[in-house]
Amino acid sequence: MNHDQQRRAANRNLSYKLAESLGQDILTGKYEQGSILPGEIELCDMYKISRTAVREAIKMLAAKGMVLPRPRIGTRVLPKESWNYLDQDLLMWIELDKHPEMIDEFKFIRRILEPQAAAMSALNAKKEERAQLKQVMKQLHEINNDFNQHSWTEADTQFYQLIYFSSGNHFLSPFGNLFKAIFKNYFMMVNRDSIASVDAHQHLVDAILARDPEMAKQASLELLN
Numbered sequence: 552m553n554h555d556q557q558r559r560a561a562n563r564n565l566s567y568k569l570a571e572s573l574g575q576d577i578l579t580g581k582y583e584q585g586s587i588l589p590g591e592i593e594l595c596d597m598y599k600i601s602r603t604a605v606r607e608a609i610k611m612l613a614a615k616g617m618v619l620p621r622p623r624i625g626t627r628v629l630p631k632e633s634w635n636y637l638d639q640d641l642l643m644w645i646e647l648d649k650h651p652e653m654i655d656e657f658k659f660i661r662r663i664l665e666p667q668a669a670a671m672s673a674l675n676a677k678k679e680e681r682a683q684l685k686q687v688m689k690q691l692h693e694i695n696n697d698f699n700q701h702s703w704t705e706a707d708t709q710f711y712q713l714i715y716f717s718s719g720n721h722f723l724s725p726f727g728n729l730f731k732a733i734f735k736n737y738f739m740m741v742n743r744d745s746i747a748s749v750d751a752h753q754h755l756v757d758a759i760l761a762r763d764p765e766m767a768k769q770a771s772l773e774l775l776n
Contacts, residue, residue, distance in 0.1 A: 565600045566607035572598070573608065574644045577617055577628055587625040588618065615641050643732035647740055654740075657733060662775055664726060665711070668718040669755060669771035670764035675719030681760055684713050688756045695749040704738040710752060714771070717759075748774060 576582050589597065594605045609626055612618045616633040620626040635641060647654055676684070690706045711734055715727030751774045758767035 563607065565598075565604040566611065569594070569598055569600060569604065569608035570611040571640070571644055574612060574615070574617060574641065575646065577612075578641075578644060579646070579649055582628050584628050584630050586628050588628065590625060611640075617641075637729060639729060639732060642729070643736075645733065645736070647733075647736050654737065657737060658775065662772070664723065665714065665775060666768040666771040668715050668720075668723050668726070669759065669767040671718040671720055671723065672714055673759045673762050673764040673767040676717035676759055680713060680717040684710075684717070684756050684759060687713060688753060691749050691752055700739065704735055707738050707752075708734040714755075714759075 573582070573588065582588055588594075588609075591602050591605050594600075594608075595602055598605075609618060609620050612626075613620060615638045616635045617629060618626045619629055645653055647657075672680075687706055687710045691703070691710065694702045694706060708731060712727035712731060715730075716724050718724055751770070755767060755770035755774060758770045
């Protein structure tokens with residue numbers, strides 16, 4: 552990598568960090584909807600980065616529908632209705648402990664999507680996907696016997712990703728990757744050794760392996776409840 556490439560890579564990294572910081576400040580309401588963000592020069596001074604990096608960060612936020620930059624006016628924070636909540640970065644930036652209402656909304660959308668994904672997985676999961684589900688289920692049993700929250704969260708995230716991936720639906724499968732970041736944040740909050748529902752996970756895997764879509768749907772609802 553030559554010097555120019557290194558410089559561009561460093562700028563991209565700084566831009567992302569600034570976009571993340573500003574994005575989280577917008578999400579928490581530090582910068583309210585309709586307000587104007589600090590200007591380029593002020594952001595350069597605040598974060599000790601170049602104007603190029605600042606501009607790239609603003610472009611990132613604009614692409615997510617969070618802000619609207621305008622010459623001679625500044626960068627305005629847009630209403631929540633414009634924010635792309637189906638953006639992986641935005642989902643990663645949400646601090647669920649500061650947004651309890653988002654937990655309920657996440658549960659709501661999972662209740663709409665996941666039982667259907669589970670039912671379709673029972674019908675469509677390929678041989679290798681079924682083998683992966685069995686392997687992850689084995690890991691969950693092992694972790695449950697000697698509980699570790701971080702290990703459980705990693706395995707549980709993979710478990711739910713596989714449910715979406717194996718649905719065989721081109722529009723449903725991507726939610727496995729889309730929800731990855733928020734799955735991890737959510738499971739770190741709710742998974743404790745007293746509620747690690749390994750049996751409910753097993754019921755869902757058994758239903759998928761048995762190719763029983765109705766049983767898989769009910770087992771998914773059991774897990775969500």
